[in-house]
Amino acid sequence: MTPTDKSAEKFERQMNLLAALSDTVQGIRAIDIQQRVPGYNADHDSFRRTFERDKKDLLSLGVPIEVVAGATADLTAYRVDKSKYELPDPGLESDELAALHLALETVTVGSSPGDMARAMWRLGGVVDAASTNPVGVPVGELTEIPSDASLVPLFRAVMERRVVSFTYESTSGTSLRSVEPWHLDFKRGRWNLTAFDLERNEQRNFRLDRVRSEVEMADAGSQSHGVPATPTAQAEPWEFGDNEPVVISVKFDAEVSEFARQSLASCPVSDQADGGATFEVPVTNWPAFRSFVLSFLDHAEILAPPESRASLSQWLEAIGGDVHG
Known part of the structure; x- marks a missing residue:
């Protein structure tokens, strides 16, 4: 034996x-x-x-x-x-059970789905979609937060300070990236990685749904750049790109300026006499930022640079032509 x-x-x-x-x-x-x-x-x-x-x-x-x-x-x-x-009933709320379920889904140590379901049941059950009461329904029905094949190795790389390599598809094409993972966050339905890009020698943001290969990990402790003492703000969609940042000046009307301040809190802003606000936004992913601006309809206007104004106008004209033609 x-x-x-x-x-x-x-x-x-x-x-x-x-x-x-x-x-x-x-x-x-x-x-x-x-x-x-x-x-x-x-x-x-x-x-x-x-x-x-x-x-x-x-x-x-x-x-x-x-x-x-x-x-x-x-x-x-x-x-x-x-x-x-025995562990007494901790009286967990539905959102707390959901957080525990996500942890079980993300990091397992030789556990089968049945083991995870029993563990959740002992902690108060899982949440029935038709009720707020914890009951013994399948664990998979608890939350729709997606997982990703690269999520677990990247979590490990963050915790153990490992350098990782993977094939990544960006707006400029597909390439092999070697990075030092700093932290992961879930925002707007997607998992995102903030890391130090070793080839570009600067911090970059990566969407996990654009990773096109398995994550290869180096030895534990192989990272050489320190994680920032002050956590960086979660990246916005227009920051996921490999192009050089273009600073776009956008004016928002008074009716939507407060919401714009929340979305662009890290960007320089100038208050306008009419109650509106103008922001200077660094953009590396133009299609994503274009969609953001258009979500404000006629309450937002790109002021500069001229190339961005022209690009937006041309795109709208092309869309209008497709609709009427």
Whole structure:
């Protein structure tokens, strides 16, 4: 039997012992444990040695094994008081259960979907789409936050400060990127990575849905650039591009200026006499920023540079021609 097989056998035996000790009120005698709990040797001396080691291991893990004294040593029994050991209902809200579910979906350590479902049930269940009450419905129905094949290795790379490489598709084409991952965030339905790009020698933002290969990881601690002490703001869609940033001046009417301030909080702003505001926005992804500006309809106007004004006009004219032609 290999060491791995022995460890698995020991773990299974100790879990069976814990189940037996938890399933009795009066206690269970050693001789009954030997006969009922799978994994123990029929030889008395061998059983006693193994049983004592298992008790010691469980006690070191915080399992409150109680000894129920009998009239003689043979009548001594053992038990685990569930009220002192089992996790009480933590009373988690639906959003807290959703966060735990996401963690289970993202990082698993040899767990099957059934194991994750049972773990969620013990913490209060999962959320039924038709109710706010925690019930035992399939875990997969809890949340629609998407996962991604590159998410788990990138989480690991962030935690262990590993350099990673992957093929990435950007607005300028597909290329191999080597980066030092700093942090991941989920925004507007997508996972995004903020990292230090080693080829471009600066911070860049990456959308995980544009990663076109497996993530290759270097050794732990291979990053050479320090993570900024002050976390950077979450990247906006118009910041995901490989082109040189173009600063676009945009004026927003008073009716929408407050919302614009929230969306462009990191950009320089000039207040206008009529209550509007003009922002200077660095853009590396023009189509994304164009969509953002158009979402304000006639309450937003690109002032400069002239090339951006002309590009927007031409695009609108082309769209209008397609609609009427």
